[in-house]
Each structure stands twice: as structure tokens, then as C-alpha cells.
Amino acid sequence: MTLEACLADLAHADPERRLQAAQALAERCLAEPAPPFEAVLARLKAQVAFGPEREPEPAVARAISAAVQALAVARGERLGFRIARPESLDALPDARLTWRVIEPLWDATTIYRDRPALRATLDLATPGQRALYALWWWSSEVRNGGLHQFLANSTGILAPEVRDGLARVGATEHAAIFRDLLALFPEGVCPGDRRERQELLYEIPDAALGVLDARFYALDDDVLFRPRLSTCAAHPDEFFLD
Numbered sequence: 001m002t003l004e005a006c007l008a009d010l011a012h013a014d015p016e017r018r019l020q021a022a023q024a025l026a027e028r029c030l031a032e033p034a035p036p037f038e039a040v041l042a043r044l045k046a047q048v049a050f051g052p053e054r055e056p057e058p059a060v061a062r063a064i065s066a067a068v069q070a071l072a073v074a075r076g077e078r079l080g081f082r083i084a085r086p087e088s089l090d091a092l093p094d095a096r097l098t099w100r101v102i103e104p105l106w107d108a109t110t111i112y113r114d115r116p117a118l119r120a121t122l123d124l125a126t127p128g129q130r131a132l133y134a135l136w137w138w139s140s141e142v143r144n145g146g147l148h149q150f151l152a153n154s155t156g157i158l159a160p161e162v163r164d165g166l167a168r169v170g171a172t173e174h175a176a177i178f179r180d181l182l183a184l185f186p187e188g189v190c191p192g193d194r195r196e197r198q199e200l201l202y203e204i205p206d207a208a209l210g211v212l213d214a215r216f217y218a219l220d221d222d223v224l225f226r227p228r229l230s231t232c233a234a235h236p237d238e239f240f241l242d
Contacts, residue, residue, distance in 0.1 A: 081104040
């Protein structure tokens with residue numbers, strides 16, 4: 001099956017044809033002399049995006065998601081994760097620009113396995129990309145459900161990257177909160193293993209986390225967003241193609 005046939009069969013009425021196409025697509029794309037990563041990734045992601053046209057079959061959706069990650073990793077290995085530089089960094093809303101520069105890394109990375117699997121992909125990225133990726137998870141999770149959610153969920157595996165990222169972008173208020181958070185763990189170490197982390201988390205008093213939550217929520221979003229954006233502007237070679 002050719003790459004073109006795989007892409008055509010993704011729209012086939014028969015879910016088995018769609019499944020076979022999704023399972024074969026990454027291999028066929030990588031067999032091309034110059035794999036069209038951007039076009040194929042955009043096509044796949046559109047099919048599993050939320051909306052009325054989203055892929056209805058769970059098995060097909062899982063196969064498409066697997067193909068997205070495989071191709072995103074291959075893209076990172078061959079080309080890195082930098083994107084075309086927008087005409088003006090001020091032309092996009094803050095959150096949109098931050099998402100744009102981490103999206104290729106996001107597609108390639110999984111936080112749902114272990115530290116070696118996570119670092120295998122993160123090590124393909126630049127320090128700035130790793131920082132913004134980790135801080136997106138940090139701010140999203142804590143804003144949604146507090147520090148307990150960040151730690152109890154798979155996102156807690158990113159604790160070392162969050163610590164380094166906050167230092168890199170100069171988010172001093174957040175960095176102080178994070179240091180105090182780590183101090184609640186034995187020897188100041190947040191385990192990468194989720195089950196071990198959760199067991200230790202149950203021993204931390206809710207009041208201690210509540211105090212840190214209050215400090216976090218008292219900070220304006222710009223306290224973290226602006227340093228992230230200034231990092232993009234100050235180190236364009238880490239985020240943008242020439």
C-alpha cells in the first residue's frame with residue numbers, strides 16, 4: 001500500500017480499511033525519500049481532533065494516535081522540533097504562540113510510561129523547548145486542579161523538567177513555590193514512578209498543599225507566560241527554523 005493509498009483509505013467508509021491504513025501509514029511515510037511529515041501529521045491529527053468529524057472507532061483512533069507519535073518522533077530525530085518563525089512574535093496571542101512552539105514536541109512525547117521513555121524524546125529537543133513543554137503541563141494541571149492534580153497525575157513525572165524550566169525562564173515566584181513543593185517529599189525528591197509518587201503524596205497534609213496552591217493562584221498568568229515568551233524571543237534558534 002502506497003502512502004497516497006493509506007491517506008485515501010483514512011476516509012474509507014469501512015472502519016477496517018481505515019484501521020489498516022492507520023497502521024501502515026507511518027511506515028509508508030518514512031519510506032519516502034523526503035517524508036512529508038507536516039502534511040501527514042496535519043491529516044492524521046485532523047481526524048482525531050475533537051469535533052463532529054472525529055474518528056468514531058476507538059481502535060482506529062488509537063492507531064492514528066500511535067502513527068502521530070511515531071511520525072513526530074521520527075521528525076524530531078531527523079529534523080528537530082523547531083517551527084517556521086511567525087512573521088511577528090506579537091501577532092499571536094501569548095498562549096497560542098507558546099502552544100505553536102511546543103506542539104511538535106508534544107506530539108512526539110509521552111508522559112505515561114517511565115523516565116527513560118520520556119527522556120528519549122525530550123533529549124531530541126532544545127533546552128528551551130523542554131522548558132516550555134514542561135511549564136505548559138505545570139501551569140495547565142495546577143490551574144485546573146491544584147498541585148495535588150499535577151503530582152497525582154502522570155504529569156508528576158515532569159518534576160525535574162519543571163524545576164529546570166522555571167529556572168531557565170526566570171519565573172522566580174513559581175520556582176519558589178516549586179522548591180517548597182519538593183521540600184514536602186523525603187530528601188526533596190519527587191519520584192518519577194507514579195504509584196510511588198502517589199503513595200508519598202497521601203502522607204503530605206492537605207493543608208501544606210493548600211498553602212502552596214493559594215500562592216500559585218495569587219499569581220497572574222503573565223508572571224509565567226511573559227518569561228516563556230521572552231525566552232522565545234531571546235533564543236529564537238531554539239524554537240524557530242532559519
